Amino acid sequence: MRRLDPTDPPAIGGYPLLARLGAGGMGQVFVSRTASGRPLALKTVRTELGLDPGFEQRFAREITNSDQVRSPWTVSVVDYSPAGHRPQWLATEYVAAPSLADWVESDGPLPESAVRALAAELAEGLRAVHRAGLAHRDVKPSNVLLARRHPLLIDFGIARAADDTRHTRTGGVIGSPGYMAPEQVTGGISAEPGDIFSLGAVLVYAVTGNGPFLRPGEEPSAAQLLYRIAHEEPVLDGVPQTLAPLLTACLEKSPQARPTADELLERLAAGPGIWTSALPPGLEADITARETELSALLEPSAPLSPEPQLPPPPHQAPQTGFGPPIAYGPPPALPSGTTLGPPPVAPTGPARRSARAWTAAVAGGAVVTAAVVTALAWPDGTDDGAGGNGRTTPTASLSPSPTAAQNALPASWVGTWKGTGPGSPSGDGIVNARTNRVAVTVTLHAADRGGIVGRQVSHVTEDGTGRDLGCTETLSLRETHGTSMVFEAVTSAPTDPSAGVICQRGNLYTLTKTGAETLTLGNEGSQTTGSPSRLIRSP
Incomplete structure (x- = not known):
């Protein structure tokens, strides 16, 4: 650089x-x-x-x-x-x-x-x-x-x-x-x-x-x-x-x-994790130095932590970046607290208008498909699951209009918000999970920036087994940008503890108020088909 x-x-x-x-x-x-x-x-x-x-x-x-x-x-x-x-x-x-x-x-x-x-x-x-x-x-x-x-x-x-x-x-x-x-x-x-x-x-x-x-x-x-x-x-x-x-x-x-x-x-005939065990001498130090330089460049707003150095378990190739893990067969259950990559970060700038879902969980034990967890999408004027593969077409974004930052969640945001998507029963089980329903509930209460503001609960139904691969997260209010709010998951746990799912904390989510009764959720990273594109206020 x-x-x-x-x-x-x-x-x-x-x-x-x-x-x-x-x-x-x-x-x-x-x-x-x-x-x-x-x-x-x-x-x-x-x-x-x-x-x-x-x-x-x-x-x-x-x-x-x-x-x-x-x-x-x-x-x-x-x-x-x-x-x-x-x-x-x-x-x-x-x-x-x-x-x-x-x-x-x-x-x-x-x-x-x-x-x-x-x-x-x-x-x-x-x-x-x-x-x-x-x-x-x-x-x-x-x-x-x-x-x-x-x-x-x-x-x-x-x-x-x-x-x-x-x-x-x-x-x-x-x-x-x-x-x-x-x-x-x-x-x-x-x-x-x-x-x-x-x-x-x-x-x-x-x-x-x-x-x-x-x-x-x-x-x-x-x-x-x-x-x-x-x-x-x-x-x-x-x-x-x-x-x-x-x-x-x-x-x-x-x-x-x-x-x-x-x-x-x-x-x-290479096994999983072959690259991490064969890194050229000096490459680890080079990457760490680059990450340090990048963190300094991004200060003071959002310094990055080095990517976790976690070798993948047998039969499991975790995603690098912000997408779903890739399942090649029945992996063993991972140790409690294991994560599979850095947390996704949602945008607060230009809008990315495509139906997406973030993965924060991996099922262990029986045969596993990639598990979508929290369904997040930008408004695009299309129905959920539009298109032949359930994905909306990304369109070019507009530059954001400057807005005055607020220090607390607006009163109009307080309440319960719900959305449901059709899931992805035609998923390949490698990149896209085979699911038939993705439901998200976000409950918010009054809080200042930096405080606990509510929680989100996702129910992700695996096609064929009916298992719930979702996660439940406690949310803090991290940033405020006019009609958009950035939330951080400070805790995360399986919605169904018996499903063998491991959830990671630290995810950042952006919600945008697009109407008196509508919140739109945003995501920059990997997308999974069948996610809800908006949340509606629940009585």
């Missing part, structure tokens, strides 16, 4: 700019934050890209598509620019971790054990992307973050939106020379097999310090690199013999000859 330039605006889209992260082919990247303290990576889109008459529509469409990918290996879209706004921008979760490119440049190639773990984790990430019907199209070392719990794939929404622009305006191709698939080079076609080719190239870089079409010390032109990709065999000098067959398969010229992400995972 480095200081802002004097020419940088103080804010974009209502989000304050705190520092520069860098610049890429798509635009400038800044560190930003929400009003409640959640760090963001805010990327602006270069002006020339926005000049294409169809780019704005593609940009919105591709960001919406990207928002469908919810996994521990991807970052969540938080917000993006409204129609007609210039410069166009995209805000995602910010993770304080080095990219693979940065790490190899400063510390050298990764050990073989770390590369094998990286291969398994990124294959999991690509499987999640591909299951959503998408392709990343720009897998490269700078788009892989070496985070503590899982490596993360970042930055694919804008790249896809720019695809047509690059072809029609410059005659170029989408992707990064050196990590593109042959079919991208020759025909501009980019699909799931292209991601596997790029993954193979990234893994060669991770273990040798050079891409498979580069020789040490040389700097070929983009045209030379593209020719080599299309017509020459990859250079695997320095690749360990145990990895060479796998990487050779990924780098096959024919898309049909490459393994799928599922097949890669079968060949790797």
